[in-house]
Amino acid sequence: xxxxxxxxxxxxxxxxxxxxxxxxxxxxxxxxxxxxxxxxxxxxxxxxxxxxxxxxxxxxxxxxxxxxxxxxxxxxxxxxxxxxxxxxxxxxxxxxxxxxxxxxxxxxxxxxxxxxxxxxxxxxxxxxxxxxxxxxxxxxxxxxxxxxxxxxxxxxxxxxxxxxxxxxxxxxxxxxxxxxxxxxxxxxxxxxxxxxxxxxxxxxxxxxxxxxxxxxxxxxxxxxxxxxxxxxxxxxxxxxxxxxxxxx
Numbered sequence: 001x002x003x004x005x006x007x008x009x010x011x012x013x014x015x016x017x018x019x020x021x022x023x024x025x026x027x028x029x030x031x032x033x034x035x036x037x038x039x040x041x042x043x044x045x046x047x048x049x050x051x052x053x054x055x056x057x058x059x060x061x062x063x064x065x066x067x068x069x070x071x072x073x074x075x076x077x078x079x080x081x082x083x084x085x086x087x088x089x090x091x092x093x094x095x096x097x098x099x100x101x102x103x104x105x106x107x108x109x110x111x112x113x114x115x116x117x118x119x120x121x122x123x124x125x126x127x128x129x130x131x132x133x134x135x136x137x138x139x140x141x142x143x144x145x146x147x148x149x150x151x152x153x154x155x156x157x158x159x160x161x162x163x164x165x166x167x168x169x170x171x172x173x174x175x176x177x178x179x180x181x182x183x184x185x186x187x188x189x190x191x192x193x194x195x196x197x198x199x200x201x202x203x204x205x206x207x208x209x210x211x212x213x214x215x216x217x218x219x220x221x222x223x224x225x226x227x228x229x230x231x232x233x234x235x236x237x238x239x240x241x242x243x244x245x246x247x248x
Contacts, residue, residue: 017058151230184219211236
């Protein structure tokens with residue numbers, strides 16, 4: 001059997017299903033089975049390890065709980081596509097975030113316009129009655145659509161004329177820094193679960209009604225001036241947020 005599995009399980013305090021799960025997890029982590037590849041069947045693993053089918057099934061269920069495998073009725077168990085984890089205490093642009101994880105980020109800018117600021121964005125940015133820069137982009141990692149971005153910037157942040165070409169496959173935060181030294185320093189963000197409408201489903205290559213994570217962010221620069229009001233719709237099957245909690 002592939003995957004470098006060791007059929008000799010320890011008879012001790014660790015449950016057999018846990019030992020099998022850990023062997024499969026390590027094999028997936030090192031790339032013995034790639035995303036989308038089918039794992040050995042319950043019957044094959046039952047015979048290989050000399051355990052009951054319920055033991056193997058439990059190992060698969062725990063791997064599924066961790067988002068590492070996907071069980072498809074009538075077909076088998078497959079390695080799940082990798083999810084990207086974002087600590088909620090870390091403020092970074094999409095390009096910087098993906099690069100730090102070893103992935104290649106790309107962006108497709110759908111539109112850049114100067115428009116009258118909608119009330120919610122204008123109020124958050126302290127720009128009531130003013131024009132704002134509206135940005136719509138599709139964010140991808142390793143050529144996989146990850147998020148749809150729609151947001152607004154005060155016009156002073158971009159320092160003059162601003163077009164799609166200025167953002168082509170570039171980090172928005174880096175462009176802001178280069179133009180006006182207005183890189184976000186802090187942000188307040190809310191996250192909620194929503195379902196994909198037709199437009200976002202098409203752009204993210206998911207079915208209509210699929211779960212998305214909607215993040216609404218207001219960013220401030222080092223002088224505590226609002227510089228960005230942004231909404232991002234993330235694919236829930238590819239992105240997750242991590243929160244670290246401590247007792248007071």
